[in-house]
Amino acid sequence: MKIDPKSAGDLSAQIAKALRDAIIAGELIVDERLPSEAELADHFQVSRPTVREALKRLAAQSLIRTQRGAAGGAFVNRISFEDAYVQQITTSTLLLSMNEVSFDTACEARFALERACAPLSAERRNADQLATMRAEIFRQNQPGLTDEAFCASDVAFHRALVDGASNPVLSYQLAGAVEAMQPLMNMITFTARDRERIVELHGQIADAIEIRDAEAADRALAELTTYTLELGTKAMAARDAQRQQPK
Amino acid sequence: MKIDPKSAGDLSAQIAKALRDAIIAGELIVDERLPSEAELADHFQVSRPTVREALKRLAAQSLIRTQRGAAGGAFVNRISFEDAYVQQITTSTLLLSMNEVSFDTACEARFALERACAPLSAERRNADQLATMRAEIFRQNQPGLTDEAFCASDVAFHRALVDGASNPVLSYQLAGAVEAMQPLMNMITFTARDRERIVELHGQIADAIEIRDAEAADRALAELTTYTLELGTKAMAARDAQRQQPK
DNA sequence: AGATTTTATTTGTCTGACATTTAAAAGTCT
DNA sequence: AGACTTTTAAATGTCAGACAAATAAAATCT
Numbered sequence: 001m002k003i004d005p006k007s008a009g010d011l012s013a014q015i016a017k018a019l020r021d022a023i024i025a026g027e028l029i030v031d032e033r034l035p036s037e038a039e040l041a042d043h044f045q046v047s048r049p050t051v052r053e054a055l056k057r058l059a060a061q062s063l064i065r066t067q068r069g070a071a072g073g074a075f076v077n078r079i080s081f082e083d084a085y086v087q088q089i090t091t092s093t094l095l096l097s098m099n100e101v102s103f104d105t106a107c108e109a110r111f112a113l114e115r116a117c118a119p120l121s122a123e124r125r126n127a128d129q130l131a132t133m134r135a136e137i138f139r140q141n142q143p144g145l146t147d148e149a150f151c152a153s154d155v156a157f158h159r160a161l162v163d164g165a166s167n168p169v170l171s172y173q174l175a176g177a178v179e180a181m182q183p184l185m186n187m188i189t190f191t192a193r194d195r196e197r198i199v200e201l202h203g204q205i206a207d208a209i210e211i212r213d214a215e216a217a218d219r220a221l222a223e224l225t226t227y228t229l230e231l232g233t234k235a236m237a238a239r240d241a242q243r244q245q246p247k
Numbered sequence: 248m249k250i251d252p253k254s255a256g257d258l259s260a261q262i263a264k265a266l267r268d269a270i271i272a273g274e275l276i277v278d279e280r281l282p283s284e285a286e287l288a289d290h291f292q293v294s295r296p297t298v299r300e301a302l303k304r305l306a307a308q309s310l311i312r313t314q315r316g317a318a319g320g321a322f323v324n325r326i327s328f329e330d331a332y333v334q335q336i337t338t339s340t341l342l343l344s345m346n347e348v349s350f351d352t353a354c355e356a357r358f359a360l361e362r363a364c365a366p367l368s369a370e371r372r373n374a375d376q377l378a379t380m381r382a383e384i385f386r387q388n389q390p391g392l393t394d395e396a397f398c399a400s401d402v403a404f405h406r407a408l409v410d411g412a413s414n415p416v417l418s419y420q421l422a423g424a425v426e427a428m429q430p431l432m433n434m435i436t437f438t439a440r441d442r443e444r445i446v447e448l449h450g451q452i453a454d455a456i457e458i459r460d461a462e463a464a465d466r467a468l469a470e471l472t473t474y475t476l477e478l479g480t481k482a483m484a485a486r487d488a489q490r491q492q493p494k
Numbered sequence: 495a496g497a498t499t500t501t502a503t504t505t506g507t508c509t510g511a512c513a514t515t516t517a518a519a520a521g522t523c524t
Numbered sequence: 525a526g527a528c529t530t531t532t533a534a535a536t537g538t539c540a541g542a543c544a545a546a547t548a549a550a551a552t553c554t
Contacts, residue, residue, distance in 0.1 A: 003340060010537065012303060030345055036504060047539045049296050053303045056259060060304035061338070068505045069547030084342045087308075088335065090271065092419075094310070095331045098277055108367070109416035116363035120355070154412065169356035169424070174340075177420055245347060257506065283535060294508045315536045316516025
């Protein structure tokens with residue numbers, strides 16, 4: 001049924017791949033119980049620790065869950081949107097932080113995707129999502145807010161905007177793009193004037209979403225894109241200058 | 248430095264989390280060598296197999312790579328865009344196939360994101376990407392092509408379109424959305440007329456991209472969206488009808 | 495019948511050992 | 525001295541066997 005060809009990597013990686021392929025191909029369906037570790041060890045002709053390493057690999061991808069006890073075992077897991085979120089966010093965050101992705105590139109991607117959501121959000125947003133946007137704008141106006149808290153609120157605002165599209169697939173895809181930007185955004189020091197301008201644009205977006213005006217929302221988002229790129233350019237220039245003369 | 252609070256899950260999950268957090272926080276930087284398994288076991292006061300399970304979890308997420316031998320060990324891995332692609336695609340694919348996401352929802356998300364790329368692609372596409380799009384259109388015109396091959400070519404066409412934006416972050420994000428749709432698209436049986444219409448729209452998109460006309464590209468993509476949604480609705484209706492009377 | 499105890503199954507963890515790989519150290523020859 | 529070969533040590537990969545802990549089902553008792 002699922003053999004193990006002599007190919008690449010350690011045994012646990014090969015076994016994990018065989019099981020993963022079986023799940024993707026639908027040979028193992030959701031909530032189905034895998035054979036016990038002992039049975040798998042026997043089937044693949046390896047020891048139980050090796051099987052366990054393979055199973056832990058799958059568990060790390062949320063492909064299976066395990067349960068102890070008599071009727072326990074490893075079960076094919078239905079990947080929830082929550083699971084997928086957190087995986088996407090950690091992957092995206094590390095991808096950006098480890099690959100010298102420029103602020104511009106990441107920023108462009110984020111806002112391009114977000115503008116794809118805006119028309120849908122203008123059409124479908126409910127009162128809750130609008131209220132969240134307003135609440136985050138209010139928070140962003142509080143004096144004494146740290147830059148990090150300001151950024152976190154910014155993320156919350158934009159997530160509410162994205163969620164307004166009422167499309168879980170879009171929300172999932174955007175989660176990575178928006179959240180992964182946060183570390184980069186945190187490198188920016190916001191002046192009072194910067195914040196004022198951002199909050200103003202957030203207000204314009206919320207207004208447009210409220211009256212379901214897709215075009216106005218897009219215009220405001222476009223302006224926010226431009227402004228954020230400017231801030232990023234300034235911040236990077238300042239950082240580079242400091243790097244050359246660190247006295 | 249990195250202790251292990253009494254909290255949730257098995258030991259290997261806790262240890263994996265501790266190490267993962269250290270990597271995300273930047274305490275362990277790219278290409279840095281982790282302590283050996285024996286040292287980690289000693290540090291966390293667990294046995295070596297438990298440490299190994301934790302490391303395999305991290306390896307499954309491409310967070311570390313391991314090397315055997317004298318100067319071997321586990322090293323913090325620089326996640327490549329390639330690694331991130333395949334992870335995103337498997338996660339997205341399973342997410343869609345396991346959660347009864349409607350064709351409409353997935354399709355809407357995919358084309359919304361793709362339309363976000365189109366203006367950038369019109370502006371920046373190079374000759375290579377345009378040639379790929381033309382080649383795939385040519386392939387799609389071949390008679391006798393299976394539905395699966397047609398879909399695969401469709402994916403290749405759209406990936407070329409996305410890659411035209413020359414933004415690796417966008418390409419990465421879109422990879423999940425486009426590829427994950429393929430199993431759903433494969434449920435559609437394309438008539439000759441369907442294909443003709445799709446290829447015609449692909450041609451319009453390529454023409455628009457060639458002359459760098461962002462608006463024309465958007466219009467064609469919008470039409471393709473509508474048409475694909477229609478096909479999906481028809482296919483789902485046909486499938487449901489067959490399900491009720493499977494004689 | 496219902497509550498309690500026992501039992502069997504399964505994952506979680508540990509110990510100790512050996513195999514394999516690999517780089518560096520030691521040794522050897524020219 | 526320098527280049528080649530051999531040895532060694534360190535690390536991961538794998539195995540075997542054992543016990544602990546959880547848990548559901550079966551058996552037992554009231």
